[in-house]
Amino acid sequence: MKHVRETALVKPKLNNKTNKVKKTKLKKKKQKQNGIEIVPKEENEAIPATRTSDEPIPKKDKWVNRQRVLVFAARGISFRDRHLMRDLRTLMPHHKPESKMERSKTLSVINEVAVMKHCNKVLLFEGRRKRDLYMWCSNIPDGPSAKFLVENVHTLGELKMTGNCLRGSRPLLSFDDNFTDVPYLALLRELFVQTFGVPNHHPKSQPFFDHVYTFTFVDNRIWFRNFQILSEDGGLAEVGPRFVLNPVKIFDGSFGGEAIWENPDYVSPAKYRQMLKKKAKDRYVDRLEQKANYEATKPEHSYNIEDMSEVFGENEEEIAKEIVAKQAAHQSSESENEELKNMERKEKKQVRKVKKLISKKKEQVNKSIQKKLKKKSID
Numbered sequence: 035m036k037h038v039r040e041t042a043l044v045k046p047k048l049n050n051k052t053n054k055v056k057k058t059k060l061k062k063k064k065q066k067q068n069g070i071e072i073v074p075k076e077e078n079e080a081i082p083a084t085r086t087s088d089e090p091i092p093k094k095d096k097w098v099n100r101q102r103v104l105v106f107a108a109r110g111i112s113f114r115d116r117h118l119m120r121d122l123r124t125l126m127p128h129h130k131p132e133s134k135m136e137r138s139k140t141l142s143v144i145n146e147v148a149v150m151k152h153c154n155k156v157l158l159f160e161g162r163r164k165r166d167l168y169m170w171c172s173n174i175p176d177g178p179s180a181k182f183l184v185e186n187v188h189t190l191g192e193l194k195m196t197g198n199c200l201r202g203s204r205p206l207l208s209f210d211d212n213f214t215d216v217p218y219l220a221l222l223r224e225l226f227v228q229t230f231g232v233p234n235h236h237p238k239s240q241p242f243f244d245h246v247y248t249f250t251f252v253d254n255r256i257w258f259r260n261f262q263i264l265s266e267d268g269g270l271a272e273v274g275p276r277f278v279l280n281p282v283k284i285f286d287g288s289f290g291g292e293a294i295w296e297n298p299d300y301v302s303p304a305k306y307r308q309m310l311k312k313k314a315k316d317r318y319v320d321r322l323e324q325k326a327n328y329e330a331t332k333p334e335h336s337y338n339i340e341d342m343s344e345v346f347g348e349n350e351e352e353i354a355k356e357i358v359a360k361q362a363a364h365q366s367s368e369s370e371n372e373e374l375k376n377m378e379r380k381e382k383k384q385v386r387k388v389k390k391l392i393s394k395k396k397e398q399v400n401k402s403i404q405k406k407l408k409k410k411s412i413d
Contacts, residue, residue: 099233104144104153106132111161117189118167119159121275124190125260126230127202127238141170141289148174155229156288159184166303169279170289171225177287178294180222182279183303185255190274197262197271199245204232205260206243212251218284218295219251245273254299255280 105123107116123129130151135144135158148156158170167187172179207230213223230247232239248259256279261270284295301309 097233097235097237099236101128101155101228101231101233102151102153103129103155103157103229104132104148104151105129105157106135107159108135108161109137110164111159111167112164114187114189114192115159115161115167115184117191118184118187118275118277121190122157124201125205126232128232128236144172145175145288157229163304168282171229172288173225173228175288177291178221178225178284179288179290180225180284181282182256183282183300185278185280186276188274188276193272193274193276195272195274197245197260197273199260199262199273200240202238203240203242203244204234205230206246206263207231208246208248210250213249216251218281221284221294222256222281223249246270254297 103126105119105126107119111119123131130153132147132151141158144156144158148154154174156170156172156174158172160168160170162168167184169182169184170179171182207227209223209226213219226249235241244263246261246263248257248261250257250259258275258277258279260273260275262273263269264271280300281297282300283293283297286292286294
C-alpha cells in the first residue's frame with residue numbers, strides 16, 4: 035500500500051513540468067508568428083544617449099506609395115500599337131496586365147475592373163479603323179481622366195537605339211516649362227507623375243535611377259522620349275519608345291463626366307484625311323482649267339518675223355526709208371481703225387437711247403388704253 039501511495043504522489047509532479055514546457059513552446063510559436071524574436075540578455079547592447087552627426091540617418095524601408103497602374107487595350111488595335119503597350123509594361127514595374135476589352139462594353143466598366151485589380155490608375159489603348167490609336171489616362175475612381183490621340187509611334191524593337199536601362203529601375207521625370215505656366219498642362223503633369231513614376235521600395239523595382247522620361251510641349255502636342263543616363267555631367271542616350279500625344283479632352287470624372295477642357299485646334303484623323311483628298315481633287319480640277327484656258331487663249335498665228343537679210347545690204351539709206359514709210363502707213367491704218375471703232379460705239383449708244391425712248395412711249399400708250407377700258411367697263 036505504501037508503494038502505491040508514493041507513485042500516486044510522484045505522477046502529478048511530472049505532469050506540471052510537461053505543462054510548463056508546452057506553454058513555453060506555444061509562447062515561442064506565437065512570438066514567431068507576430069514577427070518578434072527573442073534575444074538573450076547578453077546580446078542586448080546599451081544604446082548611446084547621444085548620436086554624432088556623422089552617422090547616417092536610418093532610412094525607413096517601407097513601401098508607402100501604393101500606386102498600381104492597370105495597362106490594357108480594347109479590341110481593334112494594330113500590331114504596332116500592341117507592341118507599344120508591351121514596351122510601356124516593361125518600363126513600368128508597378129503595372130498590372132488585363133485581357134482585351136470588348137468593344138460592346140462601356141468605358142464605365144473599367145472603373146470596376148480597376149477596383150477588382152486594386153489599381154489606382156488606368157492606361158487604356160483604344161483603336162479606331164485599325165489606323166488611329168487613342169490613349170486614356172485616368173485616376174480611379176473619382177477622376178480626372180484625359181484622352182489623347184497617339185501619333186508617330188516608334189517601338190523599342192523598331193528603333194534599335196544604343197541606349198539601355200535595367201529592367202525595373204526607377205525613372206526621373208523631366209517636364210517642359212509650359213507644364214508649370216499653362217493650367218491644363220499642370221493638371222496633366224500631376225497625372226503623368228502619378229502614373230509613370232515608379233513608387234519607392236516597390237517589390238519589383240530597382241532602388242536606383244538610370245533613365246529619364248522627358249515630356250516636352252511643342253506644336254500643341256506632348257512629345258515623349260526615354261533616355262539612358264550615361265554620366266552625371268548630363269550625357270544621355272536614347273532608349274525608346276517614342277510617341278507623340280495630341281490632347282483631345284480632359285474630363286472631370288473617371289472615363290466620363292463634364293469636359294473640363296477641350297482642344298480647339300484638334301482635328302480628327304478621319305477628317306484630316308478627307309481634307310487631303312479634297313486638296314488632291316482640287317489640284318486635278320485646277321490642272322484641267324489651266325489646260326482649257328491655254329487652248330482658248332492660244333494664238334492662231336505666231337509672230338511675223340520678217341527676213342532681216344535686206345537690212346544688211348549695200349543700199350542702207352534706201353532700205354531705211356522703206357522701213358520708215360512702212361511704219362508710217364501702219365500707224366495711219368491703226369489711227370483709222372480707232373476712228374472707225376469710235377464711230378461704231380457712238381452709233382450703238384444712239385441706237386440704245388432711241389430704243390429706250392420707244393419702249394417708254396409704248397408703255398405710256400398701253401397704260402392709257404387700259405385706263406379707258408376700265409372706265410368703259412364701269413359705265
